[in-house]
Amino acid sequence: AQSVTQPDIHITVSEGASLELRCNYSYGATPYLFWYVQSPGQGLQLLLKYFSGDTLVQGIKGFEAEFKRSQSSFNLRKPSVHWSDAAEYFCAVGAGDDKVIFGPGTSLSVIP
Amino acid sequence: NAGVTQTPKFRILKIGQSMTLQCTQDMNHNYMYWYRQDPGMGLKLIYYSVGAGITDKGEVPNGYNVSRSTTEDFPLRLELAAPSQTSVYFCASSTTLAGKGETQYFGPGTRLLVL
Numbered sequence: 420a421q422s423v424t425q426p427d428i429h430i431t432v433s434e435g436a437s438l439e440l441r442c443n444y445s446y447g448a449t450p451y452l453f454w455y456v457q458s459p460g461q462g463l464q465l466l467l468k469y470f471s472g473d474t475l476v477q478g479i480k481g482f483e484a485e486f487k488r489s490q491s492s493f494n495l496r497k498p499s500v501h502w503s504d505a506a507e508y509f510c511a512v513g514a515g516d517d518k519v520i521f522g523p524g525t526s527l528s529v530i531p
Numbered sequence: 532n533a534g535v536t537q538t539p540k541f542r543i544l545k546i547g548q549s550m551t552l553q554c555t556q557d558m559n560h561n562y563m564y565w566y567r568q569d570p571g572m573g574l575k576l577i578y579y580s581v582g583a584g585i586t587d588k589g590e591v592p593n594g595y596n597v598s599r600s601t602t603e604d605f606p607l608r609l610e611l612a613a614p615s616q617t618s619v620y621f622c623a624s625s626t627t628l629a630g631k632g633e634t635q636y637f638g639p640g641t642r643l644l645v646l
């Protein structure tokens with residue numbers, strides 16, 4: 420069965436610093452991969468997704484993610500974090516059917 | 532274009548009470564989903580629907596029921612509320628299969644407390 424792990428429960432970075440959030444998945448074939456962001460008190464919003472082609476994917480708000488098949492990873496990056504990026508980030512995998520499996524989330528705090 | 536709307540925003544229930552969480556989307560999406568979010572657990576799928584009149588169980592369906600009489604509405608019913616159902620509930624929709632790369636659009640959530 421497919422699964423998603425996000426090893427970091429909580430990360431704190433200073434404003435202007437770079438960010439990398441880790442995501443590992445378990446799935447036999449090429450997965451459909453997503454990163455969603457949840458701001459406090461809000462629903463989830465798609466940041467970016469990957470399902471084929473270029474393994475480096477650009478998203479909204481200056482985020483990017485890289486699919487590495489050999490490592491079963493889909494890490495999210497941003498070169499310079501803004502205070503407004505403080506939120507919960509969820510990695511998710513689709514297995515080609517109706518459903519998407521979400522990881523447990525990584526909470527990001529930003530120090531001004 | 533309001534997207535996905537959910538009511539109520541917050542509710543307190545007593546054990547054994549029942550309630551319906553409302554979800555409406557105005558994007559003419561065929562697929563709709565109900566998730567619950569518990570701290571440190573991510574989102575768990577409760578039920579989903581691939582179109583009006585068609586629903587199916589997700590990962591954690593026990594204690595819940597759904598119906599889909601129209602494309603726009605997908606209510607979630609709790610018949611006998613239990614403390615284990617204290618959670619934040621999210622409704623989402625998509626045009627086609629989310630598991631094949633389609634974006635899901637989420638509502639703002641309903642926070643439910645069962646005492």
